[in-house]
Amino acid sequence: MTRELILPENAATSLVDEAETVTPTVPSASDERPRRRIGTARRGDAFAVSAAAAAAVGVGVLLFGYLTPFTGTLGFVVVTYLAFLGCYTLLVxxxxxxxxxxxxxxSVAVHSLGFLVLAALIVVVVYTFIEGAGALPHLNFLTEDMSVxxxxxxxxxxxxxxxxxGTLEQMAISLAVTVPLGxxxxxxxxxxxxxxxxxxRTIVEAMTALPSIVAGLFVFAAVVLVLDFGKSGFAASLAISVMMLPIIIRAADVVLRLVPQTLREASLxxxxxxxxxxxxxxxxxxxxxxxTSVILGAARGVGETSPVLLTAGFTxxxxxxxxxxxxxxxxxxxxEFTRSPEPSMVARGFGTAATLMALVLILFVVARLIGGRGAGQLSPGQSRxxxxxSRRDHRRFTSRAAPMKRPEETHVP
Amino acid sequence: MTTTLSETTTPAGREHDPPDRPRRLAHRAGPADRVFRGVSRAGGLAVLLIMCLVGGFLLYRGWEALHVAGWSFFTTEEWAPEGGDFGIAAVLTGTLLIASVAIGIAVPLAIGTALYISEYAPGRLRRLLVNLVDLMAAVPSVVYGLWGAFLMEGSVLGVARWMSTWLGWLPPFAVEGVDPNDPLASETVYTRSTLLAGLVVAMMVTPIASSVMREVFSQAPVGEREGAYALGATRWGMIRAVVLPFGKGGMIGGTMLGLGRALGETIGVVMTISLVYEIQPHILQAGASSISALIANRYGDASPFAVSALMAAGLALFVLTLIVNLIASTIIARSRSGATGDA
Structure with a gap:
């Protein structure tokens, strides 16, 4: 009897203990012993890097400014970097x-290679926009053609x-061809x-490396010369389509293969x-x-020059x-603009390149915003x-199930 | 159906029953399914047809020129189809030179970027970097061409002069007709060279090679990585012992894929070289050649035979990139990644 009485008490206290132990003991335990840092970076590393960098800049300035007749920014950067590597090795x-x-x-070499590539990309993009800034502020740049x-x-x-x-129409035609077919x-x-x-699949993979000039040459010979279609936007869009098709197919194929097999089986x-x-x-x-795959294909197609060069003609x-x-x-x-020796034409060329670059950037960002999620992952709006x-279905089911209950209940008595 | 079921379930029938065979799954597709399959198969075949048409048409139109030129097509440096004296010896060499310069610059950059993204970059930064490398692949080649022709030309000049002065004893870096000791020598011999074109093409090749390598690197098995760490390896020791051997196939495949792209690059090359129709082995000297630049410069030639000759040159380029690319995709598929193989 006493046991039976005690047991529930014990159980109750143990439950309470558990409830109490779970929350407060964990922080108290961590208070006693400081958390171990599992990162690999040490404080001395930062010192070594910054000291080596300072020493390297000093060596570079000394060599280029005072001791030797060296000149040139690129040479300065290279010498400084080598000096940095040497000093850093010594310090470590x-x-x-x-x-x-x-x-x-x-680690230093890999970091610098990675940043070199990023720097090159940033230089390419920023340089285009800076040079294009000469032509872009003029409103007429986007509203007039070059006829007069x-x-x-x-x-x-x-x-x-x-x-x-021209770009908009050619892309529209190319997309109309490549999206359904792809x-x-x-x-x-x-x-x-x-x-x-x-x-x-093998052929499509091989075609992703089809040189764009060959695609242009094919359309030039087949459509422009043999079919006598003449150089036109349509011929250009066909050439762009030949280039875009394998890109879209490959990307779409990868995406479709990522769809979980269980979903297909459930549906079947x-x-x-x-x-x-x-x-x-x-x-x-x-x-x-x-x-995403279509937009990325379009971003590649928008920038294709050589197939268009052969097939669109110039006006x-x-x-x-x-x-x-x-x-x-x-x-x-x-x-065509940048082939001209005139500065104003070159400025127009850079303005055009900046416009093109902006178009590609917009397409790219949109593609990433849409396609940041994998197959089956929903955006907040989609899940809402x-x-x-699903709630609607639930209501429908319950409203249908309700009249079903009554005959059962009446049947039981 | 019912008879086999009853036979297998009754204990008496078990002894003389044949061993279990997989049930035959006959699947009769409905009419809608059959239409669907027909349409998608037609789509696949249409793509196949288009792709084969490109190759077939090039062969068909280029045959005339190939027939006239014979084997001298591969040994002649001149390009004068009207005179019957034309060949791709010069432009093919130029193409290979530009591509090898590009690969030589791009591969270290691509390996470094791929390693940085997959091994060193912190988690949040990683996605951004992957996107930036993808963006780099999407930048139009004409923009890279502008970058090379207007911005890099000046910087490359100094590098080229330095290399020809100090490394001129190596045949590829020699420059003819210039005295390194003459401070007033004209620098035009260094402009619009194979090096500049290779640099521009390297910018387009790097992201392609890098994304293949990154994918393979990041698939190096976690167990082996942790095993290396547990044995006391540093991060670089782990990379050398696990990641690089594991990603070897991806590195080779990515390089080949980049090479395929580098061989066929057109507009960036056209904008940065001055085309010459002779074998130019000096990569620092002004004047270079490439098949794609040849086609872009000469397609306007009115005579049908000239177009046929260009077709033959295009066919040579096409076959070259096709072979390189097929080897690349085979290597990538065979490397342990499985990213491109049939799952």
Whole structure:
């Protein structure tokens, strides 16, 4: 009897103990012993790096400014960097053994290579915008074409409207060709799978390295010369399509293969046909990834110059009809402008390049915003919508189940 | 169906029952499914057709020129199709030289960037860096061409002069017709050289090679990484012992993929070289050549035979990049990554 009485008491106290021990003991334990740092960086490392950097700059300034007749920014940077490596090795070797020295130097080398590439990218982008800043502030740059503007005219006349319109139309036609064809082909590669799948995939992979000039040459010889279509925006968009198609197919194929197999199987188990599975499950799941692959393909296609060079022809006037007459696009206009020796034309070329770069940047950022998520991961808006429709279904089911209950209840008595 | 079920379930039938065979799964597709499969198969075949058409058409149109030129097509340096004297010896050499300069610059950069992103960069920065490298691949080649032709030309001049002065005893770095001791010598012999074009192409190749390498590096198995650390390896020791051997296939494959791109690059090369129709082995000297630049400069030639000759040159370039690229994709697929293989 006493045991039976005690047991629940014990149980109750132990429960209380547990409830109490869980929260307060953990911080108290951590108070006694300081948390161990598991990072690999030590305080001495920062000292070594900064000291070596200071010494290297000193050596560089001394060599280039006072001791030797060296000149040139690039030489200064290279000499300073080598001096930095030397000083850093010396400092590290003072208190670390051999393998650690190699580790530090490799770390510095890898960091500097990575930053060199990033710096080059930033220089390319920023340089284009800085040089383009000469032409871009003029409003007429985006609203006029070059039909009445000569090479010697100032930047306050003439613009790239004809090239911008051309780019938009050519991209629209190329996308109209490549998006359906590319996605259908990607669906074939990842969903249908026949004996030819592997062959088609190999060919598509090989075609991603198709030199753009060869694509241009093909369209130039086939469409412009043989079919006698003439140089036109349409021929240019066909050439761009040939370039974009493999890019879109490969990216879309990868995205479709990331769709979890369980989703497909669940849909098939529910009795859906393959067609409905693809249309209602696979493609919506991969929607963001597919959009990304299309936009990235478009970003590559927008900047293609050499196929357009061979197939679009060149004109200084606005040509709205892509099917007849030469039609210029942004990259082609950049190329033609910068071939001129006149400074104002070169400034226009950089302005065009900056416009093109801005277009590519916008496309790229949009692609990343849409496609940052993997297959099946939803944006907040999407998950809200799903939750709403799921609640709706729930209400519908309960409202249908309610009348079902009554006959059962009446049946029981 | 029902008979086999009853046979297997009854204990008496077990002894003389044949061993378990996988059930035959006959699947009869509905009409909608059949249409769907037909359409997607047609899409796949259409793409295949387009791709084969490019190669086939090049061969068909280039055949005429190839037939006329014969084997001298590969040994002639001149490009005068009207006179019947044309070949790709010079432009092919130039293409290979530009591509090797580009690869020589791009591969260390790509390996460094890939290692930095996959091994050194902190987590949040990593995604940003991956995006930036992808952006670098999306920058139009004409923009890189502007960068090379207007910004880098001056800087490369000094580098080229320095290299030719101190490394001129190496044949590729020699420059003809210049006296390094003459301070007033004109610097135009160093402009618009193979080096400049290679530098521009390297900028386009680096992100492509780097993203392949990064993907393979980041797939190096965690267990082996931690094993290396547990044995007392430093980070660089771990990279040398685990990541680099594991990623060897990806590194080679990425390099080849970059090479394929470098061989075919056009507009960046056209904007930075002055085309010459002779074998130019000196990479620092003004004047270089490449098949793509040849096509871009000469496609306007009106005569059909000239176009046919250009087609033959384009075909040579196409075959070259195709071989390089197929080898690359095979290597990448065979490396332990599995990122591109059939899952």
């Amino acid at each position: 070797s003072l208190d670390d053994p051999g393998p650690a020295i190699r580790d530090r130097i490799a 503007t000569g090479p010697l005219d100032p930047l306050s006349g003439g613009g790239i409207l004809h090239a911008a319109i 996605i259908v082909c990607a669906v074939y590669l990842s969903e249908v799978k026949g004996g030819l799948t592997r062959f088609v 188990t529910l009795g859906a046909s393959q067609w409905r599975t693809v249309w209602h499950v696979v493609l919506p799941t991969a929607r963001s990834g597919l959009t 200084k006037t606005l040509n709205i009809d892509p099917f007849s007459g030469p039609q210029v696009s942004l990259p082609l206009a950049t190329y 919508r799903r939750a709403r429709s």
